[in-house]
Amino acid sequence: MYRRLGDEHGVAQALLDLGHVAQHQEDREQATAHYEESLMMYRKIGDLEGTASAVNGMAVLARNRGDLEGRAHLARRAWVSIESLVTAAAWRSV
Numbered sequence: 001m002y003r004r005l006g007d008e009h010g011v012a013q014a015l016l017d018l019g020h021v022a023q024h025q026e027d028r029e030q031a032t033a034h035y036e037e038s039l040m041m042y043r044k045i046g047d048l049e050g051t052a053s054a055v056n057g058m059a060v061l062a063r064n065r066g067d068l069e070g071r072a073h074l075a076r077r078a079w080v081s082i083e084s085l086v087t088a089a090a091w092r093s094v
Contacts, residue, residue: 012041012050019057023064031061048084 002010019034035057042050059074 008041008045009047009050012038012045012047012054015041016050016054016057019054023057023061028061028065032058035061052079 002008002014015034015038019031019038022028022031022034035054039051039054039058042048042054055074055077059070059077062068062070062074
């Protein structure tokens with residue numbers, strides 16, 4: 001529905017939600033696909049909070065696979081996105 005409306009943020013959020021559902025159902029392949037597409041869309045529209053959320057979902061998947069190094073890398077990426085969001089918000093309030 002969001003695709004038909006041209007609502008890129010809605011599509012990205014729906015994909016993120018589908019990633020969470022697939023992860024909960026232990027369908028790691030589908031969860032990864034949804035998170036990756038969501039991440040690409042959030043980056044395209046410049047949504048740092050969404051970017052951090054998608055990266056965090058991927059980090060949780062890595063942790064659940066036992067890939068602690070991958071999880072640490074993804075967690076750092078999520079943190080960078082969060083820092084950017086905080087910095088942007090601080091500049092807007094000046």
